[in-house]
Amino acid sequence: MANHPTKYLLILLVFHSIFFGFGIRQSRACHPTDREALLDFKRRITSDPLKLLHSWIPNKDCCTTWEGIACDPSSGRVLNLTRPGLYSDSDSPVDTSLSGTLSPFLGNLSSLQILDLGNLKNLKGHIPSELGKLTNLRYMFLNSNDIEGSIPSSLEGLSRLQSLYLSNNHLMGPIPKDLFKKMTSLSQLWLAENMLSGSIPPSIGIMLELRYLDFHDNNFSGSMPESIGRLQNLLHLDISKNQLSGPIPGSIGNLSNLMALDLSNNRLSGSIPPSIGNMKSLEFVVLSDNALSGPLPTSIGHLQRARSLILENNNLSGNIPTTIGNMAGLNAIYLSNNTFTGKIPPTLSRLENLLTLDLSENRLSGPIPPQLATIRNLQDLDLSSNPLSLRTIPPWIQQLSLFRLHLRQTGLVGQLPGWLSSSSLSTLDLSDNSLTGKLPGWIGNMTNLSFLNLSNNKFHSSLPHQIQNLSLLSDLDLHSNMLSGRMTRLFSKAAGFALGRFNSIDLSHNNFSGPIDAGIGNSTVMGYLGSLILSHNPLGGTIPKSLGKLGYLQVLKLEGNGLSGEIPEELAEAKLLGTVMLSENSLSGKIPEGILNLKNLKDFNVSSNRLSGKIPRHKIKIPVSSFAGNPGLCGAPLAPCKN
Numbered sequence: 001m002a003n004h005p006t007k008y009l010l011i012l013l014v015f016h017s018i019f020f021g022f023g024i025r026q027s028r029a030c031h032p033t034d035r036e037a038l039l040d041f042k043r044r045i046t047s048d049p050l051k052l053l054h055s056w057i058p059n060k061d062c063c064t065t066w067e068g069i070a071c072d073p074s075s076g077r078v079l080n081l082t083r084p085g086l087y088s089d090s091d092s093p094v095d096t097s098l099s100g101t102l103s104p105f106l107g108n109l110s111s112l113q114i115l116d117l118g119n120l121k122n123l124k125g126h127i128p129s130e131l132g133k134l135t136n137l138r139y140m141f142l143n144s145n146d147i148e149g150s151i152p153s154s155l156e157g158l159s160r161l162q163s164l165y166l167s168n169n170h171l172m173g174p175i176p177k178d179l180f181k182k183m184t185s186l187s188q189l190w191l192a193e194n195m196l197s198g199s200i201p202p203s204i205g206i207m208l209e210l211r212y213l214d215f216h217d218n219n220f221s222g223s224m225p226e227s228i229g230r231l232q233n234l235l236h237l238d239i240s241k242n243q244l245s246g247p248i249p250g251s252i253g254n255l256s257n258l259m260a261l262d263l264s265n266n267r268l269s270g271s272i273p274p275s276i277g278n279m280k281s282l283e284f285v286v287l288s289d290n291a292l293s294g295p296l297p298t299s300i301g302h303l304q305r306a307r308s309l310i311l312e313n314n315n316l317s318g319n320i321p322t323t324i325g326n327m328a329g330l331n332a333i334y335l336s337n338n339t340f341t342g343k344i345p346p347t348l349s350r351l352e353n354l355l356t357l358d359l360s361e362n363r364l365s366g367p368i369p370p371q372l373a374t375i376r377n378l379q380d381l382d383l384s385s386n387p388l389s390l391r392t393i394p395p396w397i398q399q400l401s402l403f404r405l406h407l408r409q410t411g412l413v414g415q416l417p418g419w420l421s422s423s424s425l426s427t428l429d430l431s432d433n434s435l436t437g438k439l440p441g442w443i444g445n446m447t448n449l450s451f452l453n454l455s456n457n458k459f460h461s462s463l464p465h466q467i468q469n470l471s472l473l474s475d476l477d478l479h480s481n482m483l484s485g486r487m488t489r490l491f492s493k494a495a496g497f498a499l500g501r502f503n504s505i506d507l508s509h510n511n512f513s514g515p516i517d518a519g520i521g522n523s524t525v526m527g528y529l530g531s532l533i534l535s536h537n538p539l540g541g542t543i544p545k546s547l548g549k550l551g552y553l554q555v556l557k558l559e560g561n562g563l564s565g566e567i568p569e570e571l572a573e574a575k576l577l578g579t580v581m582l583s584e585n586s587l588s589g590k591i592p593e594g595i596l597n598l599k600n601l602k603d604f605n606v607s608s609n610r611l612s613g614k615i616p617r618h619k620i621k622i623p624v625s626s627f628a629g630n631p632g633l634c635g636a637p638l639a640p641c642k643n
């Protein structure tokens with residue numbers, strides 16, 4: 001029927017209906033009910049930029065010429081409705097999109113087995129309840145669209161369904177209570193990234209074939225149903241980022257095939273059930289950001305395939321069980337921000353594959369077992385904020401080839417150990433300790449450093465000139481020490497071609513002397529600076545105009561510095577500035593209007609200076625206290641100007 005002249009259209013249409021009516025053909029053409037349903041679907045598509053429905057021409061046989069449609073040849077009924085244009089000629093996925101709403105007529109495709117309208121991005125409106133009539137449906141893909149409203153309870157009749165993908169839409173309301181009751185063949189259930197609420201119905205336990213259950217990023221509340229433990233074929237269970245409360249049911253231990261468990265970012269409480277040790281297939285254990293308490297069960301040691309153990313931001317207590325050393329597959333341990341006590345178990349040294357060990361923010365006591373030196377692959381060690389009373393960084397740490405070392409608030413005293421000079425560290429955080437002495441010149445040998453935090457210590461010296469050699473350094477925090485001298489060399493340090501330009505600099509609460517270099521904003525290495533904090537130093541001098549050239553600067557804090565002169569209006573050229581703190585200086589003159597009207601401005605404070613004149617009009621609300629202590633200032637929010 002290709003390339004017929006349009007004038008024969010009518011005749012052909014008549015022919016068509018005769019064929020259907022009397023069943024002359026062996027391979028039946030499109031059933032009129034189905035054709036009508038598909039045409040109604042097409043009619044409600046308001047935009048088809050990629051011409052996906054281009055071949056859906058009314059007088060052509062939908063079974064043989066319409067892209068994305070496949071029929072049962074004996075009945076002419078449509079079996080498959082798949083995203084047309086999903087694959088290009090080269091068999092690689094192409095981008096798809098359609099705008100419009102879903103037609104209720106789709107419910108008339110009574111033989112339909114596959115409905116794949118996923119990832120069309122712009123399908124809007126509700127899921128028509130008529131889809132509940134599609135009792136032969138095996139696969140329903142409506143994911144990654146703009147669909148809203150609730151899941152119609154009529155879908156509970158889809159007892160042959162094997163895959164239900166509704167993720168990444170704007171669905172809301174509860175899951176209909178009986179939705180799952182007849183879905184005994186369902187193997188994949190994806191409802192993630194919607195706004196679904198209410199509790200997870202216990203009838204979920206009926207779907208014994210279920211392998212993938214993904215509800216992450218919704219607003220489900222209530223407790224996890226005990227019946228979840230019946231789903232023994234589950235491979236993947238993700239209910240993260242919801243509002244679930246109550247305990248993790250002990251029955252979860254029955255999920256012996258489960259590979260990935262993610263219950264993070266909920267409000268789960270109670271203790272981790274010891275039955276977790278029965279989940280022998282687990283590779284990813286993610287229970288972080290809940291309110292779990294009690295001990296980590298010793299049975300955790302049975303999870304020999306586990307690669308990640310992520311339990312941070314809970315209230316787990318007691319000792320870290322020594323059996324953790326049996327979890328031979330572990331790459332990453334995150335136990336940060338719990339209330340674990342006792343010693344760090346030496347058995348951790350058995351974990352040959354361990355790359356990351358984060359035990360920060362607990363109540364672990366020292367010393368660190370030196371056996372950890374044998375974890376050859378360890379790259380990232382964070383033991384910060386534990387009462388370890390370390391005094392010195394254990395020298396055996398140099399036997400590891402760490403990229404990141406965090407020993408914030410661990411009781412370090414004395415000078416920086418010289419062996420650090422030959423380390424390959426890229427991140428070093430030794431803040432909140434009592435380290436003393438000079439910032440050593442050999443710091444310039446740590447050429448892989450990109451993040452250095454030595455804040456809140458007692459270093460007293462000037463910045464060694466070798467600091468200029470840190471060509472990868474992008475974040476430097478030296479605040480709250482007793483460092484002195486000029487900062488000049490920092491602003492002209494070496495940088496790699498793309499890396500090593502500064503992202504943040506905090507030199508506040510030191511004894512650095514000024515003035516701030518006039519060319520600070522001219523230097524390439526400052527070009528991407530987002531945060532510059534030089535508060536509470538005896539800097540003096542004026543605020544350099546060149547700061548206005550820092551097009552990425554969001555935070556500028558220069559309080560408590562004895563700066564004088566006017567606030568340069570050029571500062572308003574740093575368009576991303578959101579925080580400008582200039583209080584407790586000796587600044588004079590008017591407040592430039594441009595600064596007060598920066599688009600992103602949120603925090604602004606010029607209190608306790610010698611500013612004068614009318615405060616320029618501004619849109620954001622700035623409290624009186626931000627202008628206070630400038631006798632010459634007037635106008636809202638201060639008192640009106642006289643005359």
Ligand SMILES: *[C@@H]1O[C@H](CO)[C@@H](O)[C@H](O)[C@H]1NC(C)=O
Binds near residue numbers: 070072080114
């Ligand atoms: C329907 O789609 C499925 C999956 O793509 C395919 O296996 C099947 O052959 C299709 N049915 C027909 C009648 O083309």
Ligand SMILES: *[C@@H]1O[C@H](CO)[C@@H](O)[C@H](O)[C@H]1NC(C)=O
Binds near residue numbers: 036106130
């Ligand atoms: C198909 O479905 C629509 C809406 O659900 C209905 O109005 C129509 O009569 C049905 N039947 C046929 C044969 O199109």
Ligand SMILES: *[C@@H]1O[C@H](CO)[C@@H](O)[C@H](O)[C@H]1NC(C)=O
Binds near residue numbers: 195
């Ligand atoms: C989430 O559900 C709670 C009730 O459990 C409700 O108060 C809240 O408004 C919901 N939030 C959203 C974003 O829907």
Ligand SMILES: *[C@@H]1O[C@H](CO)[C@@H](O)[C@H](O)[C@H]1NC(C)=O
Binds near residue numbers: 229252253275
């Ligand atoms: C599932 O777990 C519960 C509680 O741990 C247990 O009583 C039950 O026997 C288990 N069921 C199966 C089928 O293993």
Ligand SMILES: *[C@@H]1O[C@H](CO)[C@@H](O)[C@H](O)[C@H]1NC(C)=O
Binds near residue numbers: 313314315
């Ligand atoms: C520590 O965990 C608690 C929950 O137990 C959380 O409220 C808090 O924000 C976490 N702190 C940090 C720094 O993440």
Ligand SMILES: *[C@@H]1O[C@H](CO)[C@@H](O)[C@H](O)[C@H]1NC(C)=O
Binds near residue numbers: 291
């Ligand atoms: C953490 O658990 C302890 C008991 O182990 C309890 O006293 C404390 O209130 C809990 N903290 C939170 C934030 O739940």
Ligand SMILES: *[C@@H]1O[C@H](CO)[C@@H](O)[C@H](O)[C@H]1NC(C)=O
Binds near residue numbers: 424446
């Ligand atoms: C920096 O890191 C690279 C790559 O890990 C390494 O080869 C090099 O030895 C390190 N340099 C220093 C000075 O440690």
Ligand SMILES: *[C@@H]1O[C@H](CO)[C@@H](O)[C@H](O)[C@H]1NC(C)=O
Binds near residue numbers: 421442445
């Ligand atoms: C730092 O590097 C320089 C030049 O490579 C070298 O002479 C010096 O010994 C190194 N200092 C330390 C403490 O490793």
Ligand SMILES: *[C@@H]1O[C@H](CO)[C@@H](O)[C@H](O)[C@H]1NC(C)=O
Binds near residue numbers: 431455456476504
């Ligand atoms: C450095 O450490 C201090 C104290 O631990 C912390 O408050 C600060 O945010 C850290 N600096 C950076 C740049 O992360």
Ligand SMILES: *[C@@H]1O[C@H](CO)[C@@H](O)[C@H](O)[C@H]1NC(C)=O
Binds near residue numbers: 444445466469
């Ligand atoms: C530091 O860089 C300078 C050049 O900027 C170079 O002469 C010196 O050898 C470097 N020092 C180290 C320790 O790498």
Ligand SMILES: *[C@@H]1O[C@H](CO)[C@@H](O)[C@H](O)[C@H]1NC(C)=O
Binds near residue numbers: 484485513
């Ligand atoms: C601050 O630095 C100056 C030199 O710039 C020095 O005279 C003074 O003693 C230093 N003050 C402290 C408290 O270290």
Ligand SMILES: *[C@@H]1O[C@H](CO)[C@@H](O)[C@H](O)[C@H]1NC(C)=O
Binds near residue numbers: 518519520546
């Ligand atoms: C910074 O650069 C501008 C030109 O872009 C120039 O006028 C100014 O003198 C420079 N300032 C310093 C201190 O180098």
